[in-house]
Amino acid sequence: MSKIALVTGSNRGxxxxxxxxxxxxxxxxxxxxxxxxxxxxxxxxxxxxxVEVSDLKSIAGLVAKLSDRHVDLNADIK
Incomplete structure (x- = not known):
């Protein structure tokens, strides 16, 4: 099983x-x-x-785009 990472605010910094x-x-x-x-x-x-993380409709759209995948969501940075 591959490791999947979802990163928000990913276009800079x-x-x-x-x-x-x-x-x-x-x-x-x-x-x-x-x-x-x-x-x-x-x-x-x-x-x-x-994707605008401060907008619930935007987050719902992101979730819908990812709904066909198994993405374990957690905030673990090592």
């Missing part, structure tokens, strides 16, 4: 670096953000755009 680090550790990374960036696109991870 800490979120972008977290995506890069997780990709290097062989995670399947799902990057959720309002709008992608060239740096995020260069990582070769799955990007889901139009």
């Amino acid at each position: 800490i979120g972008l670096e977290l995506c890069a680090q997780l990709k290097q550790r062989d995670f399947d990374v799902i990057a959720a953000c309002r709008q992608s960036s060239p740096a995020l696109d260069a990582l070769g991870v799955e990007v889901i755009e139009s």
